[in-house]
Amino acid sequence: MDQIFVALKHWLLGQLATILPAWLLPVVSALMSIAAIIGVFATLFAIMTILERKGLGRIQNRYGPNRVGPFGFLQPAADGIKAIIKEDVVPRAADKVVHFLAPVVLVIPALLVYSVLPIGRNMVAIDLDAGLLFFFAVGAASELAVFMAGWSSRNKYALLGAMRAVAQMVSYEIPLILSTISVVMITGTLSPVKIVEAQSTHAGLLPDWFVFTPWGFAGFILFMISANAEANRSPFDLPEGESELVAGYFTEYSGFKFALFFLAEYLGLFAVSGLGITLFLGGWNSPFAALDFVPSWAWFFAKLLGLIVLFIWTRGTLPRLRVDQLMNFAWKFMIPMVLINLVAAAAWHYVGGGFARWFVSGAIVLGSYLLLGRGLFHGKGITKRTYRYAE
Amino acid sequence: MSAIAEMPPKKFELLPKESGDGELLEVAMGPHHPSTHGVFRMDVALDGEHVVKLKPVFGYLHRNHEKIAEGTTYLSSMPYTDRLDYFCSLTNNWAYALAVEKLAGLQVPERAEFIRAVTAELTRLQNHACLIGFLTQDMGASGTPLMYAFREREKILDLFESLTGARMMCNYMRFGGCRCDLPDGWLAQAQKVVDETPKFIDEFERLLAENEILMARTQGVGKLSGELAINAGVTGPILRAAGVNYDLRKVDKYGIYERFEFKVPLGDHGDTYDRYMIRVLEMRESVKILQQALKSIPDGPIIDPKAKLRGFRPKVGEAYGRIEAPKGELGFYLISDGGPNPYRYRVRPPSFINLTVLEDMCVGQMIADVVIILGSVDIVLGEVDR
Numbered sequence: 001m002d003q004i005f006v007a008l009k010h011w012l013l014g015q016l017a018t019i020l021p022a023w024l025l026p027v028v029s030a031l032m033s034i035a036a037i038i039g040v041f042a043t044l045f046a047i048m049t050i051l052e053r054k055g056l057g058r059i060q061n062r063y064g065p066n067r068v069g070p071f072g073f074l075q076p077a078a079d080g081i082k083a084i085i086k087e088d089v090v091p092r093a094a095d096k097v098v099h100f101l102a103p104v105v106l107v108i109p110a111l112l113v114y115s116v117l118p119i120g121r122n123m124v125a126i127d128l129d130a131g132l133l134f135f136f137a138v139g140a141a142s143e144l145a146v147f148m149a150g151w152s153s154r155n156k157y158a159l160l161g162a163m164r165a166v167a168q169m170v171s172y173e174i175p176l177i178l179s180t181i182s183v184v185m186i187t188g189t190l191s192p193v194k195i196v197e198a199q200s201t202h203a204g205l206l207p208d209w210f211v212f213t214p215w216g217f218a219g220f221i222l223f224m225i226s227a228n229a230e231a232n233r234s235p236f237d238l239p240e241g242e243s244e245l246v247a248g249y250f251t252e253y254s255g256f257k258f259a260l261f262f263l264a265e266y267l268g269l270f271a272v273s274g275l276g277i278t279l280f281l282g283g284w285n286s287p288f289a290a291l292d293f294v295p296s297w298a299w300f301f302a303k304l305l306g307l308i309v310l311f312i313w314t315r316g317t318l319p320r321l322r323v324d325q326l327m328n329f330a331w332k333f334m335i336p337m338v339l340i341n342l343v344a345a346a347a348w349h350y351v352g353g354g355f356a357r358w359f360v361s362g363a364i365v366l367g368s369y370l371l372l373g374r375g376l377f378h379g380k381g382i383t384k385r386t387y388r389y390a391e
Numbered sequence: 392m393s394a395i396a397e398m399p400p401k402k403f404e405l406l407p408k409e410s411g412d413g414e415l416l417e418v419a420m421g422p423h424h425p426s427t428h429g430v431f432r433m434d435v436a437l438d439g440e441h442v443v444k445l446k447p448v449f450g451y452l453h454r455n456h457e458k459i460a461e462g463t464t465y466l467s468s469m470p471y472t473d474r475l476d477y478f479c480s481l482t483n484n485w486a487y488a489l490a491v492e493k494l495a496g497l498q499v500p501e502r503a504e505f506i507r508a509v510t511a512e513l514t515r516l517q518n519h520a521c522l523i524g525f526l527t528q529d530m531g532a533s534g535t536p537l538m539y540a541f542r543e544r545e546k547i548l549d550l551f552e553s554l555t556g557a558r559m560m561c562n563y564m565r566f567g568g569c570r571c572d573l574p575d576g577w578l579a580q581a582q583k584v585v586d587e588t589p590k591f592i593d594e595f596e597r598l599l600a601e602n603e604i605l606m607a608r609t610q611g612v613g614k615l616s617g618e619l620a621i622n623a624g625v626t627g628p629i630l631r632a633a634g635v636n637y638d639l640r641k642v643d644k645y646g647i648y649e650r651f652e653f654k655v656p657l658g659d660h661g662d663t664y665d666r667y668m669i670r671v672l673e674m675r676e677s678v679k680i681l682q683q684a685l686k687s688i689p690d691g692p693i694i695d696p697k698a699k700l701r702g703f704r705p706k707v708g709e710a711y712g713r714i715e716a717p718k719g720e721l722g723f724y725l726i727s728d729g730g731p732n733p734y735r736y737r738v739r740p741p742s743f744i745n746l747t748v749l750e751d752m753c754v755g756q757m758i759a760d761v762v763i764i765l766g767s768v769d770i771v772l773g774e775v776d777r
Contacts, residue, residue, distance in 0.1 A: 060538035156418045160440070160758070232531055235604060244762045246425060264680050319604050320531025322759050323440055384601055385664070387672055389654035390636035 046076035059316035083259035098152035103260035106145035120297030153252035161248025165239030176226035182345035196283030209282035214362035402752030429772030484564035490712025490723035497567035497706035518717035613764035626717025633661035639715035
């Protein structure tokens, strides 16, 4: 059961080897992986949209979509059809070529990063030694696409949104990458597959996932906050802040191009959550040895779904930050915090076993969190207030 | 190709800056923009993301309300006042009825005064709850507080529906009293809604009041000094958030408000957070008034027997009736020439006058703040444009 998809692919390739020339086989193999990734994650995108709308609806004390199909679960299909048959409006003043290219440029890197994510045991499209580096290098291309979209639309809201998006994504890229460095330091490898293997043992009650160490826990939370900002999700959704910028950088997009922006946003979210799972949550490993019979890919998607629910919950609860506060948060809290987290990880490695390394590493993380967190609001006069009453 | 398609694309309008390098970007926020609360436009000049100039442009929803009212009888303007501030039709009714009662010298029976106070405070509750919802929506809270507020508003609108037959356009007050008496069981139902409201306000406050993001977004944003507020004629919760003790329920003691125990909360900073918190505290005070009023409603007539519905001609004279509407001082100024129509009819809309300080509050803030400052002013375009 665990290896069913791997076996299926091998069997198919074996069958094809009899009819196809040998030089074509690697291409076919790659195409199979691509088709699987696109199929699975596009379906996940559809599930996520309905899940988010229903989940947000429940948080907001309403039903959410429930008209199309059983319990409204065919709503994504209806949305997709609507997006395709809608008129594609291109503003007269827009730079037409760039305007057309931007959503394409946004979607392709979002799909490319999946090639290095280990979705299950032996289930990774390319087992790159520097997979982590590849992930971030390709993922950084989305900034370009966002700015292309904002610039080419010739719309003031789009331009403001694009400027915000680039500033935000560049700022949060730094803590995103730095928070993964601690894992690289401990495991000594850049390969996502090897990082997952390093977490596959069980020590005592808890599995050996990095999230169950002080530095790993801090790293995971910092990573998820940065991932939230990278994916432009609430409360960091300023680039598309609909209350001030209408829709931000994709204000002037309609029809299927608009849907592509959504697709890319959600694909980016899944990819970065998948990376978080790989780095901190043990990848496709089961939490308990007794549960090893469940297929590894099922664990991966269960964890992914859990993180998605977390994102939906956050979105339904928090208001949005302001641009300067967002930047302050990145440069004055996140980046010092990830740098200190590197020290905590190093201490974990060098202090030696037992209780001492828990204490030292935990003290570094907790102390810096308290100090930096206090400094974030210090001197701004942001406090709880009491109110007086007139006589 | 059409003529429009052949026109050369327009360039961005960049304005020269008074000092320093660079240019200003002029952005028209509105009239179709998701968070201008209706058809309202703000011409904003931006330096980066900072607001340098802001010009409010309104009038898109002008319906000639005042001139139309001068052409019809006094009574037929009553349903039209519902459409001024369509969130609070009952307080609009009351202000207009008060002005006409002053003009015609009518006495309102005690029971009617109680019913008026109860409906007005219920109106205040739902208006403030929704305002907080819209304000957090403008902050990007994806509608969760708004939906909670709407759930509460729904209960109050149900009460209005069973009393007046309409949820929003109530058309309930008459000169010298009210249109119809309370239906059976209405008081018990209202009591239940009022008893549940503090729980809702607590829930709201747990979700919002100490939220760091909300505090960081609103504290120190859009400051309004008490002095400027008085000079500009600002009234209502915005004025009280600026620290000025001015509540018409205490000042004029119109209706039967002097019989109720309630306090007037005041802010010290005059920023958006104060404006938000003052509304929360006013909701609590409204609950107190409602608890007292619902317990002591007397029996009796609901309309002055001298009041005539048909052939109503007040004597020659003028009158100004004002009440503390949820948005501020709502006044109606009437001049009668003895005929069936008012000779002059003028509305003093609170949200229109409160809007005049918008630029003073917004300059120097960021574009994201403009939206929440506008949200905290609490405007309804039906009233601003009339």
